[in-house]
Amino acid sequence: MHEASRREKLREIAALGVDPWGGRFDDRQWIGDIRARAAEVTYRLESGGELPLPELQAEGFDLRAWKSQHGAGTIVGPAVRAAGRIVLQRPTGKLIFLNIRDWTGDIQLFVGQKQVGEADFALAKQFDLGDIVGVDGQLGYTNTGELTIFAEKLHFLCKAVEPPPEKHHGLTDPELRQRMRYLDLIYTPGVLLRFLDRTKIVHAIRRTLAADGFVEVEGPTLHAIAGGAAARPFITHHNTLDIHLYLRIALELHLKRLLVGGMERVYELGRVYRNEGISPRHNPEFTMLEVYQAFGNYETMMELTERMILAALDAIGGGYRRPWGDAVIDFAPPFARATYDELVQQHAGVAADDHAALARLARELGFPPEGKHLDVIKSFVFEEHVEPRLTGPVFVLDYPASICPLTKRCRDNPQRAQRFELFIQGMEIANAYTELNDPDLQEELFRTQLEGLPEDESMARMDHDFVRALRHGMPPAGGLGVGIDRLVMLLTGAQSIREVILFPLLRPVD
RNA sequence: GAGGAUGUAGCUCAGUCGGUAGAGCAACGGACUUUUAAUCCGUAGGUCGCGGGUUCGAGCCCCGCCAUCCUCACCA
Numbered sequence: 001m002h003e004a005s006r007r008e009k010l011r012e013i014a015a016l017g018v019d020p021w022g023g024r025f026d027d028r029q030w031i032g033d034i035r036a037r038a039a040e041v042t043y044r045l046e047s048g049g050e051l052p053l054p055e056l057q058a059e060g061f062d063l064r065a066w067k068s069q070h071g072a073g074t075i076v077g078p079a080v081r082a083a084g085r086i087v088l089q090r091p092t093g094k095l096i097f098l099n100i101r102d103w104t105g106d107i108q109l110f111v112g113q114k115q116v117g118e119a120d121f122a123l124a125k126q127f128d129l130g131d132i133v134g135v136d137g138q139l140g141y142t143n144t145g146e147l148t149i150f151a152e153k154l155h156f157l158c159k160a161v162e163p164p165p166e167k168h169h170g171l172t173d174p175e176l177r178q179r180m181r182y183l184d185l186i187y188t189p190g191v192l193l194r195f196l197d198r199t200k201i202v203h204a205i206r207r208t209l210a211a212d213g214f215v216e217v218e219g220p221t222l223h224a225i226a227g228g229a230a231a232r233p234f235i236t237h238h239n240t241l242d243i244h245l246y247l248r249i250a251l252e253l254h255l256k257r258l259l260v261g262g263m264e265r266v267y268e269l270g271r272v273y274r275n276e277g278i279s280p281r282h283n284p285e286f287t288m289l290e291v292y293q294a295f296g297n298y299e300t301m302m303e304l305t306e307r308m309i310l311a312a313l314d315a316i317g318g319g320y321r322r323p324w325g326d327a328v329i330d331f332a333p334p335f336a337r338a339t340y341d342e343l344v345q346q347h348a349g350v351a352a353d354d355h356a357a358l359a360r361l362a363r364e365l366g367f368p369p370e371g372k373h374l375d376v377i378k379s380f381v382f383e384e385h386v387e388p389r390l391t392g393p394v395f396v397l398d399y400p401a402s403i404c405p406l407t408k409r410c411r412d413n414p415q416r417a418q419r420f421e422l423f424i425q426g427m428e429i430a431n432a433y434t435e436l437n438d439p440d441l442q443e444e445l446f447r448t449q450l451e452g453l454p455e456d457e458s459m460a461r462m463d464h465d466f467v468r469a470l471r472h473g474m475p476p477a478g479g480l481g482v483g484i485d486r487l488v489m490l491l492t493g494a495q496s497i498r499e500v501i502l503f504p505l506l507r508p509v510d
Numbered sequence: 511g512a513g514g515a516u517g518u519a520g521c522u523c524a525g526u527c528g529g530u531a532g533a534g535c536a537a538c539g540g541a542c543u544u545u546u547a548a549u550c551c552g553u554a555g556g557u558c559g560c561g562g563g564u565u566c567g568a569g570c571c572c573c574g575c576c577a578u579c580c581u582c583a584c585c586a
Contacts, residue, residue, distance in 0.1 A: 092542055094543050097545045166535050170521085176521090272586095
């Protein structure tokens with residue numbers, strides 16, 4: 001079978017006195033850095049003097065013709081050391097061309113029998129696609145103008161006993177791409193870069209927060225009460241205490257306790273878990289950022305949100321206009337701002353206080369409005385009719401107070417909550433409040449929220465300790481939540497959340 | 511949870527009307543010191559997702575199950 005010949009080569013490599021699993025390999029340069037040294041390659045004329053080589057990327061460039069034009073000489077370049085996985089191999093008798101890949105790029109190796117000697121050439125004949133090899137050699141160009149390392153010494157660094165995917169098509173089966181992410185990262189163009197961009201985005205966010213004096217903390221992920229959001233939790237059990245515990249569905253309530261405790265600027269960037277459906281925009285575990293700033297409000301958070309996103313874009317490069325599917329998202333600041341009611345008027349064509357018109361529209365959209373509060377009807381219309389039209393980026397301001405249980409009301413209008421959500425391509429990316437710090441009102445709002453829940457969500461409980469913490473005094477504060485996975489989707493052009501989560505949840509197979 | 515699509519060699523994919531299972535890449539043997547998905551000659555490789563059924567005969571038709579993808583519902 002396919003493994004047998006590779007295992008045979010493994011034995012033959014060992015028989016050559018080489019460890020087929022490799023070892024420490026110091027002082028090698030990344031292929032991207034080596035490629036950047038192309039300009040150091042020159043043409044040394046026998047008649048004396050050195051010529052720089054022309055731009056060799058040009059299609060159809062013929063180095064042979066160029067050389068005969070300029071007279072006899074040799075190509076000289078810097079000595080380099082590289083390591084990478086063999087992704088293509090073209091043996092032509094006593095000469096082998098290899099393409100190797102590290103996480104910065106690909107480069108061609110020229111391995112000639114005469115040039116590397118009998119021993120290394122015997123080793124090179126045992127190479128398979130997928131093996132990891134090292135090389136010492138001179139950077140130069142082949143006759144066809146391809147930047148190439150002309151090997152002088154080869155090093156074997158790791159055998160691949162399994163064959164790689166098809167060399168041209170790679171892995172296309174979406175199931176295999178997720179189950180074998182290690183192959184997807186190597187062989188699907190753009191995948192590794194996207195995940196590296198995710199890291200840069202998260203780092204840019206942390207840098208922005210650190211520069212503003214925020215501290216990062218780690219709250220508990222096992223909660224006795226799953227609070228801070230409305231979602232079904234995962235349930236687990238602690239043996240020694242013999243209690244049910246819930247994986248956290250939000251970061252909010254513990255971070256606010258820290259506000260009470262005097263951590264004036266605090267954030268957590270971490271995983272939350274929601275026992276809900278899986279879709280191109282939902283994974284059961286996903287990454288949230290929550291930020292709390294004492295003596296700020298939701299406008300403080302809006303300004304911070306915009307700065308973090310711009311810093312993330314700067315970190316990955318490519319400007320503020322980003323393709324996303326068939327659309328282009330324009331992140332050029334400042335992001336648009338509009339009130340909730342204005343957007344209802346604009347996109348639904350209905351005045352936000354016109355109860356009858358909203359009810360009519362809700363019914364048309366399949367939502368029976370009878371006996372429902374105006375804000376509930378409006379909220380339905382907003383979600384169904386307005387949100388999909390918010391291609392954004394747009395900050396939606398001043399939500400109806402009755403759907404915001406953790407939010408301070410607007411001073412001039414208690415029917416409005418000091419809350420914004422940032423929408424981009426119909427997706428909610430950020431959600432921020434001026435945090436409610438009135439303990440009695442908070443307790444009352446929790447209570448009415450719990451009363452409204454259906455039977456099967458009765459695991460939601462009042463968090464009395466949180467309310468007690470508020471009674472000890474939480475400074476007025478702005479709070480922000482950001483869905484990191486979705487933000488990364490938008491910034492990197494990914495159409496599915498599975499393209500930005502390294503190991504999305506899949507049903508296990510034996 | 512509902513509906514639709516897909517599942518054939520390690521990978522990417524064909525497979526007509528129900529009649530002996532196909533290609534390319536990868537692999538193996540041979541030729542080749544400037545190739546570019548190298549090329550040329552030859553060889554080998556299959557539980558057609560799993561389980562039933564219909565039929566003289568099933569990759570193909572029927573039933574059930576499994577997995578993945580998409581849409582919807584829940585949700586961010």
